[in-house]
Amino acid sequence: MPGTSTTAAAAETTLQPSRRQRHFWERPARFSVPYLLIVPVVVVIALVLGYPLYWLGKLSTEKYGLFELIQHHGTSVGFANYRSVLHDQIFWHTLVRTVIFTAVNVGLTMVLGLLIALLLVRVSTVVKLMLSSGLVLVWSMPVVVAVQIFYWMTNFQNGVVNYVLTQLHVGNFEQHDWYATPFSQLSLVTVLIVWGAIPFVAITLFAGLAQVPRDLVEAAEVDGARPWGVFRDITLPVIRPILLILTSLSIIWDFGVFTQPYLLIDQSKITPGNYLMSTYLFEEGYLKADFGRGAAISILMLLIVAALSVLYVRKMVRIGREAV
Amino acid sequence: MNSSRRNRRRLRQAGWNAVGLAVFVVMVFPVFWMISTAFKSNEQIIALKPVWFPLHPTLQHFADAIHKPFFWRDVLNSLIVVSVTVAVSIVIAFMAAIALARYRFSLREVFVVLVIGIQMLPQAGLIIPLYVVLARYHQVNALSGLIITYMTFVLPFCVWTLRGFLLGIPKDLEEAALVDGSTRVGAFMKILLPLMGPGLVATSVFAFITTWNEYIFARVLLNDQAKQTVTVWLSYFLGTSRNTDWGALMAASTLTAIPVVLFFIAVQRRIAFGLTAGAVRG
Numbered sequence: 061m062p063g064t065s066t067t068a069a070a071a072e073t074t075l076q077p078s079r080r081q082r083h084f085w086e087r088p089a090r091f092s093v094p095y096l097l098i099v100p101v102v103v104v105i106a107l108v109l110g111y112p113l114y115w116l117g118k119l120s121t122e123k124y125g126l127f128e129l130i131q132h133h134g135t136s137v138g139f140a141n142y143r144s145v146l147h148d149q150i151f152w153h154t155l156v157r158t159v160i161f162t163a164v165n166v167g168l169t170m171v172l173g174l175l176i177a178l179l180l181v182r183v184s185t186v187v188k189l190m191l192s193s194g195l196v197l198v199w200s201m202p203v204v205v206a207v208q209i210f211y212w213m214t215n216f217q218n219g220v221v222n223y224v225l226t227q228l229h230v231g232n233f234e235q236h237d238w239y240a241t242p243f244s245q246l247s248l249v250t251v252l253i254v255w256g257a258i259p260f261v262a263i264t265l266f267a268g269l270a271q272v273p274r275d276l277v278e279a280a281e282v283d284g285a286r287p288w289g290v291f292r293d294i295t296l297p298v299i300r301p302i303l304l305i306l307t308s309l310s311i312i313w314d315f316g317v318f319t320q321p322y323l324l325i326d327q328s329k330i331t332p333g334n335y336l337m338s339t340y341l342f343e344e345g346y347l348k349a350d351f352g353r354g355a356a357i358s359i360l361m362l363l364i365v366a367a368l369s370v371l372y373v374r375k376m377v378r379i380g381r382e383a384v
Numbered sequence: 385m386n387s388s389r390r391n392r393r394r395l396r397q398a399g400w401n402a403v404g405l406a407v408f409v410v411m412v413f414p415v416f417w418m419i420s421t422a423f424k425s426n427e428q429i430i431a432l433k434p435v436w437f438p439l440h441p442t443l444q445h446f447a448d449a450i451h452k453p454f455f456w457r458d459v460l461n462s463l464i465v466v467s468v469t470v471a472v473s474i475v476i477a478f479m480a481a482i483a484l485a486r487y488r489f490s491l492r493e494v495f496v497v498l499v500i501g502i503q504m505l506p507q508a509g510l511i512i513p514l515y516v517v518l519a520r521y522h523q524v525n526a527l528s529g530l531i532i533t534y535m536t537f538v539l540p541f542c543v544w545t546l547r548g549f550l551l552g553i554p555k556d557l558e559e560a561a562l563v564d565g566s567t568r569v570g571a572f573m574k575i576l577l578p579l580m581g582p583g584l585v586a587t588s589v590f591a592f593i594t595t596w597n598e599y600i601f602a603r604v605l606l607n608d609q610a611k612q613t614v615t616v617w618l619s620y621f622l623g624t625s626r627n628t629d630w631g632a633l634m635a636a637s638t639l640t641a642i643p644v645v646l647f648f649i650a651v652q653r654r655i656a657f658g659l660t661a662g663a664v665r666g
Contacts, residue, residue, distance in 0.1 A: 095489065097479040115513045115517050184397060191407060202615065
């Protein structure tokens with residue numbers, strides 16, 4: 061027994077010089093290398109995000125309009141901007157509307173996405189290939205393009221949607237104007253967003269479903285388990301982490317969504333009656349060139365989204381800690 | 385008994401297939417309708433009873449679309465913005481990804497939070513400070529201002545995705561090269577770079593797509609029609625004219641979508657994993 065330890069010690073002594081040598085030149089380098097590698101990214105982010113964020117804070121306490129923009133100088137007004145926003149009925153109505161809008165959009169996206177993922181498992185190979193290619197095609201559509209298509213399909217004169225709904229005897233939709241009321245406008249935006257978001261959710265969940273143990277499902281079915289029971293006790297636990305990530309991502313995205321409502325409703329028809337958080341901010345802050353008040357709205361919005369993101373970011377950081 | 389069970393199973397399979405096909409039709413219809421409209425004659429487009437397939441396709445709308453003012457200008461602008469953004473981003477993101485995937489360092493966690501957190505920021509919340517700051521440095525209405533803005537939003541995604549690809553390459557390979565007497569840089573060039581090829585291409589293509597599709601910053605930061613990108617050009621297509629040229633609009637939409645669709649289909653599988661890390665915005 062003592063023999064082995066001597067051999068090991070001997071081996072260690074022979075190994076040590078070379079090892080120590082490498083450490084000798086590598087250590088100071090190794091210490092700074094990762095920092096040197098992240099410097100460019102950090103510099104860009106600090107300049108284009110950090111500095112403007114500092115400005116955002118500053119602007120929110122200033123009177124800053126077009127005149128000040130040209131002068132490069134605002135006048136400090138303390139918390140007047142925040143007071144003005146928080147006492148504004150429109151802000152609170154917009155907030156409530158955005159929360160409801162987000163809940164409906166995320167709910168529809170997740171339920172339909174999950175149903176389509178489950179459907180993909182059940183259809184035959186040919187249909188599976190067709191459906192998944194179709195989903196990828198929809199996923200790849202640029203948002204601005206999708207808006208134009210929906211705008212054309214829902215046109216009141218010769219939009220195909222009115223024709224199809226009338227033919228299907230859903231009701232008389234001839235010359236129906238989908239852009240007449242805020243509710244109708246936002247419902248269209250919901251259809252557009254959900255349509256565009258389903259592919260990502262469905263395909264990601266379908267990939268997750270591949271991890272569900274097949275023999276377990278079959279055994280449960282042989283034992284006479286109901287489909288709902290199989291889903292709840294076997295499928296759901298496996299895909300729960302993916303469901304959580306997708307739901308939190310969808311909440312964050314839909315809460316801040318801008319392009320779809322802004323372009324589909326059409327900027328000229330955006331009014332306090334159909335404001336969502338981002339269109340409210342755009343109209344009140346940017347278009348009216350009231351940058352100080354807009355900054356206060358931005359900060360309130362960023363704080364809400366930050367609170368919504370905490371869970372998701374923590375989860376991702378845990379993933380980031382793995383495997384170094 | 386046995387055959388009736390088989391029949392029932394077959395019937396159920398047919399039922400699922402029918403539902404699958406119905407979902408396919410509903411989901412794909414808008415894209416089909418765009419392409420179909422783009423090739424129809426004006427009489428077919430405004431017909432009260434829709435014409436489903438253009439039996440005598442015409443290319444007139446495509447000609448109209450590309451001859452609209454500023455089309456080529458704005459396509460060129462998009463190409464410039466996209467290629468500079470992607471080229472610079474991918475290089476510096478790759479460096480940061482190596483740091484994340486291969487080194488332990490004390491600020492690592494902070495950096496990860498930064499990378500993930502930025503992707504969660506709602507872009508609408510940042511238009512005002514970006515507009516004001518870029519205006520101060522005369523970067524409003526300049527492609528350079530848009531490029532650095534895009535870089536900030538593309539970088540986190542690139543870092544995170546490339547990190548994922550790097551983790552898929554065993555460390556032993558580089559270490560073996562180091563033992564063989566290569567320098568660290570040599571090991572990088574000989575071993576890591578060729579293996580990372582597909583990952584770098586996929587990430588670049590995805591960065592290309594996000595940048596090409598971006599709307600809100602381009603809308604806010606570029607006012608001059610000759611300086612806009614193609615998405616903003618498309619969004620202004622209808623203008624205020626009362627007689628909407630639906631055919632040309634759909635042809636223009638098709639043209640805008642084509643590069644994105646082709647690229648997306650090519651890399652979707654590779655990148656799907658990274659998407660869960662918060663890559664595309666809804």
